[in-house]
Amino acid sequence: MRGPVTWWRGKSTPAKVETYTRWSFHFFVAIEIATVGLPALGQVEPGLAGRLVLMVCVHGGVCAVTAARALDWTRGRREQPVRMLWTLGGVTAAVAVAAVWIGEHGPGGDEVDTATGGLFATVLVVGAGVMTLGVRRRRRASTVVAGFAAGSGLVAFALGVPAPAALLTVVTVLIGAGLLAFTSAFSVWLLNTVYELDEARETRARLAVAEERLRFGRDLHDVMGRNLAVIALKSELAVQLARRGRPEAVEQMIEVQRIAQESQREVRDVVRGYREADLGAELAGAQGVLTAAGIRCEVSGETAGLPAEVQSALGWVVREATTNVLRHGDAGRCTVALSVTEERVVLTVENDGARATGGGGGSGLAGLRERLTAVDGELEAGSAGDDRFRVTATVPLPTVRTVSEVTS
Template structure:
């Protein structure tokens, strides 16, 4: 019994993990697809199964079978229409025409059953319900496969008109036929509106996710441009001076003048100065300032649509500690942007018992590839080891990934 309970619990966790591993757009898409499949099930339960309580004999079985066939056709159409919505296939024109043909055939069959079968109140009620249900669901599901509002309105209006005209063969009077058409118009209109709204919502969620990724890439690109501008400012001016002085030295050397040596000495000095300035620029990126990195992480994550909270004051820490922890913040931010589906991230800096503790938590753990054995984290451990620091990374609680870096202040002061 205990083993069975354990197996059941593991299977439930795997099922829950399958859902949590999905991105937000993928979750919305899955929910949308299964909602329309569930509509097909509701269709069978609400329209088909009550027939058994109203009609007896083979007629009941035939009516329920027609409803089931139509429900399956509606589910297939919804699935292919949603694939088209996401650009995974061409517009399912043939499927839509097939749905229309099947709907017409079933409607005609239902009218035939209603005309030729022995008359009783139960059969009339069942035939009317199936007739209205078939037209309603065909119009509502068909709206998934068209985009223009006029076409959706024409689709719903056409099925409503067909319902009104189909009432005459069923023996309805004019008022009853008009009421039947109005019922289909309202019900199919509501279902079509639901379909159009679902498609709009699904597309909007995907567009927002793409915009979020674009903002993340733009933030990274902006940082690269800033580095390029700084490097250009240093190299451009000095290289231009080096080129001019080298050309002057060449001309002086050709004339046998001693000033050529002075010019080349100046070129050497400028080259060494350029080397130093380039090292300073690169050091600004390699030896990250913790305060700047915290501010940058908050800005980048916020721009990517992630709620970021930063607490603690990094001021007054040794330069080596700030550099090492700044790299931790930078790598953790990169992992959250690239690998997770986080909605919230917290970064906290605290001093506890002569040691600095940096904690980064985000709720996008299950899609993260930056696990405890990742190469990025291995590089961080090497940097922290230089200041006697440690790094721990792993799940903190359900769906939350935590990274904790600790650096003892005494050891860091000894290194400095």
């Protein structure tokens, strides 16, 4: 059974920020009910208290639904909730007018005035702040706040509230709604920024793959372009000579065969160079890429003296593990350690913030196991406790070597 901690750690950073933002506005609703509705139960007579609590609960529920739909609209998951915004405005106005009317024409007493006055100001502040989630431009948000503040003064004055008290109400609503509107705008900006940064990281990873494919294509073009042109030219010449019965046609076809064999060898060299990874270069590249992505990376170990085939296999482990950290994890720190003993070399890549960095059965890790099998190596990948993920590659060494481990 998944607990709250596991559920939270399983979310990406943007999903965590979105969840936090949503529940922050639900928390504002809870504060509204706790600070205005519940105290009324002990301040006024039960019948009136029940009506006040019902009003604030209805208003809080409409605020919660509006906030959720407005955030969905902000993320592009639904259309702008215009009807919910108008509904919230209407419910807010109705509750505010009812609170002022009860305070002025209902049962007298300081307790009733305090309860209804607090309800009046709070519903206007929370209502205006939540409504600003459903608009994009600052001018419109400012208009909503100013409109609620001005409306509070007009309603209060029209229902018999003295002018100084009505003016104080306007100032209170203006400041409170303005602060909550600023919080709403900042929350939306932060949420959108986090999602954009996450999309940029995904784009960067895809561009890195595309750039490598283009490099490989350019290398093949450089190798094959000229040779294929020569083969085509000499084949055409051989055809013309053969039609005329000239013996030079055989020589041209022999030359075509030689060029074709040379091209085949050159293509194998290109592919071999593409598939072989230099371990030192991969370690330096991993550190640079992770650091650029805001992930603190520590690399330790010395690659000097390792056989080329071992470096190539381990280089691919570093490359694949780094890609997984960038694309699937939510890491803040990554360590890459290379340990060389007399009998074997062990490469360990460990990162925190793991949520989907490869469960050990992905195609990437399966490909690494195949590469390591070619050098009698083994690969282990899995959780290392808490939210850490560890990839360990072990390759035996054919000759005796001294222990070498230097921190860089």
